[in-house]
Amino acid sequence: MNIRRVRAGLKGWGGVAAMAVVCALALAFVLLLPLTQSKGADGTGTGGQGVAHGSQAxxxxxxxxxxxxxxxxxxxxxxxxxxxxxxxxxxxxxxxxxxxxxxxxxxxxxxxxxxxxxxxxxxxxxxxxxxxxxxxxxxxxxxxxxxxxxxxxxxxxxxxxxxxxxxxxxxxxxxxxxxxxxxxxxxxxxxTGQQVLAPKSSTIKGYDDTLAGKRICTAEGSTANTTLTEDQKAGKLPATAKIVDPVPNQLDCLVRLQLGEVDAVVTDGALAASQAAQDPTVQLKGDPFTTxxxxxxxxxxxxxxxxxxxxxxxxxxxxxxxxxxxxxxxxxxxxxxxxxxxxxxxxxxxxxxxx
Missing domain, CATH: 3.40.190.10 (Periplasmic binding protein-like II)
Structure with missing residues (x-):
């Protein structure tokens, strides 16, 4: 497999329409990939239907x-x-x-x-x-x-x-x-560290009181989702901030942000920076608040x-x-x-x- 260099300044990554194309491409290609609910890594057994049956500590x-x-x-x-x-x-x-x-x-x-x-x-x-x-x-x-x-x-x-x-x-x-x-x-x-991603026009300034009353998107099973939930219980996140139901993948949060279904995304700053590069209408807000x-x-x-x-x-x-x-x-x-x-x-x- 040859790794191709990404063309500098990829065009057409920003906006809802472009993201719809990207998501469509991703869906098409995932159908070509071996299903994650397939045989085990050693070629024996089955993975079931993707339900988290793994034993917990x-x-x-x-x-x-x-x-x-x-x-x-x-x-x-x-x-x-x-x-x-x-x-x-x-x-x-x-x-x-x-x-x-x-x-x-x-x-x-x-x-x-x-x-x-x-x-x-x-x-x-x-x-x-x-x-x-x-x-x-x-x-x-x-x-x-x-x-x-x-x-x-x-x-x-x-x-x-x-x-x-x-x-x-x-x-x-x-x-x-x-x-x-x-x-x-x-x-x-x-x-890296957790950071807030929001529209450039948003009044949100970072991981602070400006998130009060805002809808926040995270990915299911992510450290961001766990951190927000724990911080809200501890009073570190405004009680009125709404942590919406988590999505399967981080990219889903960017799409929801573009569609106006949420006001902010919290994820690793390294990933948030890449999402901001895909859509010039959004930006990182504030400094990382975790390591x-x-x-x-x-x-x-x-x-x-x-x-x-x-x-x-x-x-x-x-x-x-x-x-x-x-x-x-x-x-x-x-x-x-x-x-x-x-x-x-x-x-x-x-x-x-x-x-």
């Missing part, structure tokens, strides 16, 4: 009860290793066309994981997350294109891993203590895969020619800051998980 095993984990969940990962364990051996044992890394991704997040409508009929996925997936596949299977992409909505990332439908999820997924009881994470590969770290998510039992991905990430950060920085410059510097310092993951990473 028991209350006594809740990582959030540990103050150190709650304070820095991004450090709760295993040390790097290049060794092949049972998980990796099973992946390598796949035969023929099935010898691929099965990865859950987004296909609607501009410059992260998306289908470029100007790329012709190939329908190839592109973006920062997609570059990382290709690097992982190259290191594990010796072929950057040995990937089976599965487009999954925000609220299906954890069930897809728990039910064995994918080997990993690379989809702007924040590492937090609650999720550490459900899936395993790599070391961070990106740093978020993206990680590669894997099954809780896939220790060897976690260690291998951490080794790959360490090498990816050091690779100045074709690694993290090159991918940032290609995909994100136009929508975020030319200076990537605010987005770089902590270096050196800390690996505090021992088992």
């Amino acid at each position: 028991r209350a006594e095993d809740d990582p959030c009860q540990d103050p150190q984990i709650k304070k820095a969940p991004e450090k709760q990962t295993l040390s790097p290793s290049g060794a092949d364990g049972d998980t990796i051996k099973k992946i390598k044992a796949r035969q023929g066309d099935k010898r691929k890394l099965i990865v859950g991704v987004d296909q609607n997040s501009y410059r992260w994981g998306y289908r470029n409508p100007n790329a012709g009929t190939s329908g190839e996925l592109e973006g920062f997350d997609i570059d990382l997936v290709h690097r992982i596949a190259a290191e594990i299977l010796g072929d950057p294109n040995a990937v089976l992409f599965k487009a999954i909505p925000t609220n299906q990332r954890i069930p897809a891993l728990q039910e064995g439908r994918v080997d990993m999820v690379v989809r702007t997924m924040t590492i937090n203590c609650t999720r550490l009881g459900q899936v395993a994470f790599s070391a961070p590969y990106f740093k 978020e770290y993206y990680g590669v998510a894997m099954n809780l039992k896939a220790d060897d895969l976690v260690r291998r991905v951490n080794q790959i990430l360490a090498d990816y950060r050091k690779d100045t020619a074709n690694g993290w920085q090159a991918s940032y410059d290609k995909w994100l510097s136009a929508t975020l800051d030319k200076d990537s310092a605010k987005s770089k993951p902590p270096t050196p990473a800390e690996y505090l998980r021992t088992s």
